[in-house]
Amino acid sequence: MATSPRAFVLRHTQLLPVPGLEEIRLHLAPEVLPLWRAVQVETGDADASLPYWACAWAGGLAIGRYLREHPEAVAGRRVFDLASGSGLCAIASLHAGAAEATGADIDHFAAAAIELNARANRRRVAVVRRDVLDQEPPDVDVILAGDCWYESRLAERVLPWLRLARRRGIDVLVGDPGRRYLPTDAFVELASYEVRTTTDLEDLERKPGRVYALDA
Numbered sequence: 197m198a199t200s201p202r203a204f205v206l207r208h209t210q211l212l213p214v215p216g217l218e219e220i221r222l223h224l225a226p227e228v229l230p231l232w233r234a235v236q237v238e239t240g241d242a243d244a245s246l247p248y249w250a251c252a253w254a255g256g257l258a259i260g261r262y263l264r265e266h267p268e269a270v271a272g273r274r275v276f277d278l279a280s281g282s283g284l285c286a287i288a289s290l291h292a293g294a295a296e297a298t299g300a301d302i303d304h305f306a307a308a309a310i311e312l313n314a315r316a317n318r319r320r321v322a323v324v325r326r327d328v329l330d331q332e333p334p335d336v337d338v339i340l341a342g343d344c345w346y347e348s349r350l351a352e353r354v355l356p357w358l359r360l361a362r363r364r365g366i367d368v369l370v371g372d373p374g375r376r377y378l379p380t381d382a383f384v385e386l387a388s389y390e391v392r393t394t395t396d397l398e399d400l401e402r403k404p405g406r407v408y409a410l411d412a
């Protein structure tokens with residue numbers, strides 16, 4: 197890679213308020229597909245992942261709205277944001293009074309984006325840049341999982357891991373706009389919000405973003 201992930205994120209995004217969560221600002225890309233092409237060129241990898249980190253996804257937006265309405269879900273607690281992307285859920289949890297927040301993502305541009313976004317919001321988010329799904333769940337009080345159900349392989353791995361965490365006494369909140377691989381039977385719906393996504397990849401500009409809890 198010619199430039200650092202941090203410099204790349206800064207070059208290709210604008211710091212903008214998040215639709216529906218204007219108290220949070222993120223480094224967002226106005227259009228994802230040209231940025232995806234830039235990622236492919238930068239990494240020399242035609243199969244590079246979409247720049248998920250440059251959007252506020254519907255699932256994360258729903259979790260952010262829920263935490264604004266229900267800060268008691270995270271206030272004073274240790275939060276782990278699985279599949280963090282931009283860090284939106286971790287940052288929203290800190291706005292709601294979380295004691296500490298960690299964002300985990302496998303994408304090194306996401307790791308840079310989480311740090312930049314945390315700083316832009318005058319917050320600190322610890323970053324884990326590895327696949328944690330083959331490991332024990334972390335020692336935290338709450339796991340947030342925003343928009344994790346868009347591909348089958350990831351969905352198959354996330355649910356058992358979240359269940360294991362729940363059996364260990366960790367609260368689990370999932371945010372999702374009705375993605376194909378969401379196992380709705382596994383969850384209890386807590387709230388629904390109309391969210392406006394910023395991406396040019398979605399079929400609709402507004403979506404119902406639902407927040408679910410994983411039952412004990």
Ligand SMILES: C[S@@+](CC[C@H](N)C(=O)[O-])C[C@H]1O[C@@H](n2cnc3c(N)ncnc32)[C@H](O)[C@@H]1O
Binds near residue numbers: 278327343
């Ligand atoms: C659709 S984005 C959601 C981002 C954010 N939670 C939100 O709602 O805006 C999904 C994210 O999951 C990340 N991801 C995919 N597989 C992962 C894994 N095994 N562990 C952690 N993150 C993963 C991707 O890199 C991507 O950033």
